[in-house]
Amino acid sequence: MTGIEVVNLIRKLREKGIDSTEILEIIEYIETHEPREDNSKQ
Numbered sequence: 946m947t948g949i950e951v952v953n954l955i956r957k958l959r960e961k962g963i964d965s966t967e968i969l970e971i972i973e974y975i976e977t978h979e980p981r982e983d984n985s986k987q
Contacts, residue, residue, distance in 0.1 A: 946972075946975065946976065951972060954968075954971075954972065955968055955972075958971065
């Protein structure tokens with residue numbers, strides 16, 4: 946994610962009442978996991 950994407954994500958999650966620790970865990974997950982291919986689409 947770019948810096949601005951991270952900032953926008955943080956702002957949106959804070960609006961929803963998510964605390965900083967949870968936000969960091971979400972960002973860490975996004976940045977360290979590969980998206981899975983959906984094999985059901987044909």
